[in-house]
Amino acid sequence: MTAAAFALTAAVTLGAVLALLYLRGPGGRKPIVAGVHGIVAAAGFGFLLIALQGPRRGDAMGVGSFGIVAAVLFGIALVLGPFISVLYRRSAASAGAVIATHASVAIIGFVVFLAWVSLG
Numbered sequence: 001m002t003a004a005a006f007a008l009t010a011a012v013t014l015g016a017v018l019a020l021l022y023l024r025g026p027g028g029r030k031p032i033v034a035g036v037h038g039i040v041a042a043a044g045f046g047f048l049l050i051a052l053q054g055p056r057r058g059d060a061m062g063v064g065s066f067g068i069v070a071a072v073l074f075g076i077a078l079v080l081g082p083f084i085s086v087l088y089r090r091s092a093a094s095a096g097a098v099i100a101t102h103a104s105v106a107i108i109g110f111v112v113f114l115a116w117v118s119l120g
Contacts, residue, residue, distance in 0.1 A: 001051045005117055007044030008074070011037055012110050015103065022099065026092060031085075038081050041106075045074045048113070058120030066116035073109030077102050 014037035021030050048071050058064045080102040087095035 001117065004044055004047035004051050005113075007040055007047055008110060008113060011041035011044050012106070014040060015106065019099075019103065022092070030088075034085060038078075041074070041078060041081070045071070045078055048074065058116055061119040063116050063119045066112050067120070070109045070113035070116060073105050073112065077106035077109060080105070 014033060018030065018033055018037055021033065048067070052067050052071060056064055058066060080098060084095055084098050084102055087098055
């Protein structure tokens with residue numbers, strides 16, 4: 001559980017760095033940061049899946065299914081990630097909607113994950 005929390009928090013932090021770099025315009029080290037962001041996020045997702053294999057947590061507080069919901073949301077965000085890099089290479093403007101969807105789904109997943117960890 002702790003490994004998932006650290007990895008997912010690092011992925012969210014790197015995602016925030018990417019968002020700031022995206023807002024600054026073209027250039028910079030976006031591909032390197034994006035690659036590390038994707039690898040750390042995939043590792044965090046894997047750790048979360050491993051944590052979900054253990055005993056069910058959070059039922060007493062009503063958040064028992066939050067871990068599964070967070071995993072589904074992170075899975076969707078993880079699938080959208082490669083599309084961003086393909087679209088961004090063509091045109092940064094065309095990638096905007098996919099970036100917004102990816103970020104929104106990931107942020108919602110992270111909030112649900114934090115609720116599950118803190119209340120579970």
